[in-house]
Amino acid sequence: MTAAPAVKPLDPTKVRAEIPILHQEIRGNPLVYLDNAATTQKPAAVIDAVADFYRRDNANIHRGVHTLSQRATDAYEGARGRVRGFLGAAEDAEIVFVRGATEGINLVANSLGRSIGAGDEILISWMEHHSNIVPWQLLCERTGAVLKVAPIDDTGALILEEFEKLLSERTKVVAMVHQSNSLGTVNPVREITERAHAVGAKVLIDGAQATSHRAVDVREIGCDFYVTSAHKMFGPSGIGVLYGRRALLEEMPPWQGGGDMILTVTFEKTEYNELPHKFEAGTPHLSGPIGLAAAIDWIEALGLDAIAAHEDDLLRYGTEALSEIPGVTIVGTAPGKSSVLSFTMDGVHPHDIGTIVDQEGVAIRTGHHCTQPVMDRFGIPATARASFAAYNTREDVDALVRAVRKVAEVFA
Amino acid sequence: MSELRDLYQEVILDHGKNPRNFRVAEDANRLANGHNPLCGDKVRIYARTAEDGTIEDVAFQGAGCAISQASTSMMTQILKGKGEAEARELIARFVRLITDRAEPTDDELEALGKLAVFAGVREYPNRAKCATLGWHTVSAALDRADDPVSTE
Ligand SMILES: Cc1ncc(COP(=O)(O)O)c(C=O)c1O
Secondary structure (H helix, E strand, C coil): CCCCCCCCCCCHHHHCCCCCCCEECCCCCEECCCCCCCCCHHHHHHHHHHHHHHHHHCCCCCCCCCHHHHHHHHHHHHHHHHHHHHHCCCCCHHHHCCCCHHHHHHHHHHHHHHHHCCCCEEEECCCCHHHHHHHHHHHHHHHHHHEEEEEECCCCCCCCCHHHHCCCEEEEEEEEECCCCCCCCCHHHHHHHHHHCCCCCCCEECCCCCCCCCCCCHHHHCCCCCEEEHHHHCCCCCCCEECCCCHHHHHHCCCCCCCCCEEEECCCEEEEECCCCCCCCCCCHHHHHHHHHHHHHHHHHHHHHHHHHHHHHHHHHHHHHHHHCCCCCEEEECCCCEEEEEEEEEEEHHHHHHHHHHHHHHEEEEEEEECCCHHHHCCCEEEEEHHHCCCCCHHHHHHHHHHHHHHHHHHH | CHHHHHHCCHHHHHHHHCCCCCCCHHHHCCEECCCCCCCCEEEEEEECCCCCCCCCEEEEEEECCCHHHHHHHHHHHCCCCHHHHHHHHHHHHHHHHHHHHCCCHHEEEEEEHHHHHHHHHHHHHHHHHHHHHHHHHHHHHHHHCCEEECCC
16 A cells, blocks of 8 residues: 555644634633634734734735835735636636625626526525525526425435425526534535536635535536635634636626726726736735635645644544533534534523533534524534634533533533 | 622522523413524513503513523513502613613612622623513513513
8 A cells, every 4th residue: 555645743732833813811711713614714924914014015906106105915816826726717807806705706606696587496405594595595586496395314414316306407506505504414516516617606615614624626526606705714814715606707797896997997898907906996904815815824824734744633532522422412524524513412502502611711613503493403502612723622622511511510 | 709609699690590480371461482592582471460460470480591591581570560650660770780881879779679799790691681581572462562572
């Protein structure tokens, strides 16, 4: 047997040291941050990149002839190139900066949506975040198209056969989450894309939860659109990415009008700017992409394979330890799941769990996690959810387990 | 742990686990539904009031965290037998306890009696809606509001 190329393992203590916010106390206990699926904390390098931009290079982009404007433009467009490489896209023009995954999905639903009509179908899954449900519902309301939902099984995995049965020539768009934020399920996005393409549907993958945990290559997946949010991958909030295949983006009409998205404007006719600027109306979040590029540098220095291996270890370790606590049920047990540990406790509402573990300095999320259909599917109002990132340690998991045991004590 | 005990006191845990007046009141003449969309907590309040407004019976159904269940449970016990004006005054006093920026005075706490245990919730502003859901809903029931109450 030839050994797989060795992955340089993470030193989580060293990684942790690079995240300033983690070094504080909450209610007298050291902060243990396990709400990474909601948003991640920022490495000093990202914070500095944003601060340095405002200290040194800030100017509006694509417009001025002065030096600062050139520097700001170079930094902003350089970040686009960085994102292109990170996602494996063919060209910078296929990377559109948006506010986040949500805005990316809305852009596609609105712009590609112009080609959708009555009787057409949009196919999503039962585990979608509300942001990959509601934009399509709005589109269906506007056009008379029909929303179809592929079911999940008791482990929280997509039932592929059912998904396939729902595909037909009527299916115009398949919109599917890459990694579920409430269950941790990782979808077979390449297979999904292949089958959707076989009936001529366009495919959008919601990668909000994926890009900080696993290497993503949009051309290997083969999808038409891919969205993600920088704040979920150690970058700033308010900035995200829509990847779209050039041929599609070319055909799609702009969805917002304004400065920067035009070439010439007269009152008779406006000529739109080339890609990707056609979709970036107005002054954008200038420092956002710069922070995102720094976050990508940070992720790549650690290595996504090393991050994945480290998080898988935490997930195994945490699942085992939590399962030993009487009354705890893990929600979401799909094979190959990643970085998310959702659970319930007999006789204890998740909000009470959340408050009690916060008292111990442990930050987790409780609620429906913007996936109400998932909660309904499992017949529960909410879960408590711990979610891991590269900087979490086994000690963090130990603190969580201690805190959950305390919950059990209080409610004994 | 001691601070935690401030919030999750025995009374609260007890009422959370075994809520009192947790039933459908068939002969209720006032009804309201409450919903906290943020956490999915739901409560339905049934009340029967006499001609003069005296609350003869109050009961509830619903699902939620220990804080919301306990506060609604204790509320039903305390409101029973109260006149409408007195009930409304107590409702306002309880909501003030949970949400007012100013520390409650000793007089206020005394007027709240057993309900003063919920002062611990003040430390957790993101739990205020849990503690007040039942109270806002009973208030709507007394108004005979037909629409579900939302704490949003
Ligand atoms: C799976 C998934 N999709 C989409 C989103 C929306 O991301 P944002 O709020 O950054 O637009 C989230 C965020 O929670 C998510 O977890």
